[in-house]
Amino acid sequence: MNSVIKAGESEALPEIIEGPHQALMAEIAALDPISETVLAAMVRAPREYFVPSALRHHAYHNSALPIGQGQTISQPSVVARMTEALRLDRANLKVLEVGTGSGWQTAILLELVQRVFTIERHPTLLREALARLQPRLKTPHSSLNSLSGDGSKGWKVMAPFDRIIVTAAAFAEVPPPLLAQLAVKGVMVIPVATRQNDRDQRLLRLTRSSSAAEFVTEDLGPVQFVPLVSGDGGGP
Ligand code: SAH
Numbered sequence: 001m002n003s004v005i006k007a008g009e010s011e012a013l014p015e016i017i018e019g020p021h022q023a024l025m026a027e028i029a030a031l032d033p034i035s036e037t038v039l040a041a042m043v044r045a046p047r048e049y050f051v052p053s054a055l056r057h058h059a060y061h062n063s064a065l066p067i068g069q070g071q072t073i074s075q076p077s078v079v080a081r082m083t084e085a086l087r088l089d090r091a092n093l094k095v096l097e098v099g100t101g102s103g104w105q106t107a108i109l110l111e112l113v114q115r116v117f118t119i120e121r122h123p124t125l126l127r128e129a130l131a132r133l134q135p136r137l138k139t140p141h142s143s144l145n146s147l148s149g150d151g152s153k154g155w156k157v158m159a160p161f162d163r164i165i166v167t168a169a170a171f172a173e174v175p176p177p178l179l180a181q182l183a184v185k186g187v188m189v190i191p192v193a194t195r196q197n198d199r200d201q202r203l204l205r206l207t208r209s210s211s212a213a214e215f216v217t218e219d220l221g222p223v224q225f226v227p228l229v230s231g232d233g234g235g236p
Contacts (some may be wrong), residue, residue, distance in 0.1 A: 103129030
C-alpha cells in the first residue's frame with residue numbers, strides 16, 4: 001500500500017498544553033542540548049494523541065510505551081535527541097522516516113519540514129498512525145507519503161532523501177539501500193546494534209560528503225530500540 005495524504009481540513013488542535021507537557025519539555029531540555037525549534041515542534045505535536053487511550057495518563061512520562069504489535073512509542077528524550085541530530089534546518093528538506101509506529105515522530109517531522117515519507121512494516125500500526133496524522137496536515141504545502149513494507153530497503157523511486165531517520169535498531173550495519181538513497185550532504189540518524197548483542201545499540205549520525213559515497217559517522221551514544229526487522233509482512 002502506498003498512499004499520499006495532501007493537506008486538507010485541519011481539526012483544531014491545542015497549541016500549548018500546560019502542566020505535565022511543559023514539565024516533560026523541561027526534563028528533556030535538562031538532559032540534552034535541544035533547540036527551542038525542536039521543543040516547540042514537540043509541544044505542537046502532543047504525545048497524548050499518539051499513545052493508546054488506556055495509557056494516556058502516562059503520555060508525558062519520559063518513557064517508551066507499548067502501542068500494540070509488540071512495538072513501542074519512543075521515549076520523549078530520545079525523540080528530541082534524534083530530531084535535533086537530524087539537523088532539520090530548512091522547511092523544504094525531503095525526509096524519509098523508517099518505522100512510523102504511532103506516528104508521533106512523523107507528526108514532529110511534519111511540524112518542521114514540508115515533505116515526509118514514512119514506511120512501517122505493520123499495516124495495522126500504519127493505518128492507525130495515518131488516522132492520527134491526517135488532521136495534522138495543516139498547510140497546502142505539507143505532504144505525507146506512506147508505504148507499508150520493509151523500510152530497510154528505503155523507497156527507491158522517491159530517493160534521494162535529504163534526511164533519513166530510522167526509529168528501529170538495525171543489526172550490525174546501516175542497511176546499504178538507505179546509504180544509497182541519502183542525498184549528497186544528506187544526514188541520516190539511525191540506531192545500530194552490535195553483532196555480538198542486539199541490546200547493545202548506538203545511535204549513529206551519518207553525513208554524506210559532497211563526493212559520491214563517503215560518509216562521516218558520529219556515535220551519539222547508547223540507545224534502546226525495538227529491532228529493525230527485514231522482510232515484508234507485518235501483523236494482522
Ligand atoms: N517512531 C515510532 C517508533 C515506533 S517503534 C514511535 O515513536 O511511535 C519502531 C517501529 O519500526 C515499529 O512500529 C516497527 O513495526 C517498525 N519497523 C521495524 N522494522 C521495520 C522495517 N524493516 N520497516 C519498517 N518499519 C519497521
